[in-house]
Amino acid sequence: MIQAEGLTKFYGSVPAIQNVTFEVEKGEIVGFLGPNGAGKTTTIRILTCYMPPTVGTARVGGRDCFQDSLEVRRMIGYLPENVPLYGEMTVRGFLAFAARARGVEARQRSAEVKRVMGVCGLENVERRIIAHLSKGYRQRVGLAQALLNNPPVLILDEPTIGLDPAQIVDIRRLISDLRDDHTILLSSHILPEVAQICRRVMIINRGQIVATDTPANLTAQLQKSAQVFLRVARDGASMVEVLSRLPGVQQVTLQPGNDGALMIETDRTQDMRGVIARTVVEHGVDLLELRSVDLSLEDIFMQLVTEETAEAEQEAVS
Numbered sequence: 001m002i003q004a005e006g007l008t009k010f011y012g013s014v015p016a017i018q019n020v021t022f023e024v025e026k027g028e029i030v031g032f033l034g035p036n037g038a039g040k041t042t043t044i045r046i047l048t049c050y051m052p053p054t055v056g057t058a059r060v061g062g063r064d065c066f067q068d069s070l071e072v073r074r075m076i077g078y079l080p081e082n083v084p085l086y087g088e089m090t091v092r093g094f095l096a097f098a099a100r101a102r103g104v105e106a107r108q109r110s111a112e113v114k115r116v117m118g119v120c121g122l123e124n125v126e127r128r129i130i131a132h133l134s135k136g137y138r139q140r141v142g143l144a145q146a147l148l149n150n151p152p153v154l155i156l157d158e159p160t161i162g163l164d165p166a167q168i169v170d171i172r173r174l175i176s177d178l179r180d181d182h183t184i185l186l187s188s189h190i191l192p193e194v195a196q197i198c199r200r201v202m203i204i205n206r207g208q209i210v211a212t213d214t215p216a217n218l219t220a221q222l223q224k225s226a227q228v229f230l231r232v233a234r235d236g237a238s239m240v241e242v243l244s245r246l247p248g249v250q251q252v253t254l255q256p257g258n259d260g261a262l263m264i265e266t267d268r269t270q271d272m273r274g275v276i277a278r279t280v281v282e283h284g285v286d287l288l289e290l291r292s293v294d295l296s297l298e299d300i301f302m303q304l305v306t307e308e309t310a311e312a313e314q315e316a317v318s
């Protein structure tokens, strides 16, 4: 449904994105994740026909975003990072205006506005002036305007930015409810958000896609080592050397706090908890706690982003 092929965009001589290639299948909800400045908005602006790429092609529903931009715009509901709302208008007035701009036929306009207000829970505020609404409700209005004309594709750029925790839960729930009927690309720099809502995640860093997979597969594939947390009855320092000598152990670090806590990095292919437990006990030390530590998607993301940055810096030096 969405195809990006070799997208590159230069702002002057600076490449904002380079060779960005991905596909989003019909009915998929895909997270587009990356730190600030990674190139998410640039990619989205190309997909939403706001500007052409310097190189590459973008298609939505088989149509070229640059050459068939009118048709593409009709297929996309877009929630930009900063929703341009007319603050002095009422919710209903603004949505009626937006419906007209989106080409909803005059006789269907009222029903369509009612429909999107229903989906986004705006019926109680339909006569309120937009400027008087909370940020959460303004975001709902933004989402409602993206849903006008029931476009098959939704592109949502940082939909929860600037909202309070209750509003965030609200908007996430709304987006989750929409996924049955739409193909959704959700850009965010917040990992738990993407992991919660999306079945597939694309990670972009420094203008390039560095990984694409389900949150679970990304965690499994990219985890280079397994980690075991250990707490012993002594200060723990005595065990660092002993455990470091075990075959399969890559690194042992004493945790801050002087409470006998150690983190052990081991070969990913082996479960070393048994041998670690035996070793500790055989050395006459009481074992208080032992457990595997799963890397979160957040750790994976940090690992990817940091590795990429370090590699780029290395290249720049050599």
Ligand SMILES: Nc1ncnc2c1ncn2[C@@H]1O[C@H](COP(=O)(O)OP(=O)(O)OP(=O)(O)O)[C@@H](O)[C@H]1O
Pocket (backbone or CB within 6 Å): 011, 014, 015, 016, 017, 034, 035, 036, 037, 038, 039, 040, 041, 042, 043, 189
């Ligand atoms: N109009 C512009 N002119 C020059 N450089 C730009 C312009 N817009 C973006 N950039 C640069 O392009 C790179 C990618 O920016 P982009 O806004 O696409 O990232 P992003 O992932 O959306 O980040 P954020 O989450 O902060 O919005 C950044 O280095 C940014 O400074």
